[in-house]
Amino acid sequence: MSNPGLLAGKVALITGASSGIGAAAAKVFAREGAKVVLVARRKERLEALTEELRDSGAEAEFAVADVRVAEECAAAVDLAVERFGRLDAAFNNAGHGIGRDPLHLMDDDVYDYLVDTNLRGVFNCLRPEITTMLTNENGGAIVNTSSVGGLVASPVSAPYIAAKHAVIGLTRAAAAEYGRERIRVNAIAPGATHSEQVADWFTKNPGMEETLHQLTPLPRTAQPEEAAEAVAWLCSDRASYVTGVAMPVDGGFTIQ
Numbered sequence: 409m410s411n412p413g414l415l416a417g418k419v420a421l422i423t424g425a426s427s428g429i430g431a432a433a434a435k436v437f438a439r440e441g442a443k444v445v446l447v448a449r450r451k452e453r454l455e456a457l458t459e460e461l462r463d464s465g466a467e468a469e470f471a472v473a474d475v476r477v478a479e480e481c482a483a484a485v486d487l488a489v490e491r492f493g494r495l496d497a498a499f500n501n502a503g504h505g506i507g508r509d510p511l512h513l514m515d516d517d518v519y520d521y522l523v524d525t526n527l528r529g530v531f532n533c534l535r536p537e538i539t540t541m542l543t544n545e546n547g548g549a550i551v552n553t554s555s556v557g558g559l560v561a562s563p564v565s566a567p568y569i570a571a572k573h574a575v576i577g578l579t580r581a582a583a584a585e586y587g588r589e590r591i592r593v594n595a596i597a598p599g600a601t602h603s604e605q606v607a608d609w610f611t612k613n614p615g616m617e618e619t620l621h622q623l624t625p626l627p628r629t630a631q632p633e634e635a636a637e638a639v640a641w642l643c644s645d646r647a648s649y650v651t652g653v654a655m656p657v658d659g660g661f662t663i664q
Contacts, residue, residue: 413441414644419492421445424502426453428603432632438466445488446470475502475529485536495540497643500533501553505605506565519567526571547590549643554595576654583652592651599658601630626659
């Protein structure tokens, strides 16, 4: 008997889907049988990935949106419902890098951008997602992207660290608030993962990748698919009694 897929028949929305963990999640979710709505700012990449998924036999749509704009997040959720009838799962993954300025020299606009993208962006997505899932008989599952920076701290990244810690708090608050409506809300906390942003960070900080490897029990940089597989499980019925968790996907970095 063939395996119908971990997410067979589910409708899922993925933000930050144009690259990195988000793009990997789009492929994993589609492989596991989900109908997917891909959300990001880069239209050309979304179009290409959506076409790739359709060519593989998946049902896929995309919405160009900036998660800092609440109306655009709501419109993406509306698209999922209009196209596929409901929303069962959401992966709020859109975010931006850690910055490179010490706190006392940081400009207001840098702080605002990092916090608005990494924290307010999650809130802007949660609100319409939860509103829609409250109409589902079986609720839904949401995963937010935090970071190892949401569990530990590092220098010259204060707004990022603060926002990613807050994402975990927001995740736990939503899990507590909506569990009785059968809406599960979890987070992942990825460590260093191959992506454009991380590659740029390594380029601007020579030796950092090797240093991280030395501090990690599984001494390498993760592939985006490894985080995406964790998200797919958290969004699936196999994680039906898991909520309010911040799951590290970090090769053991945070146990040191």
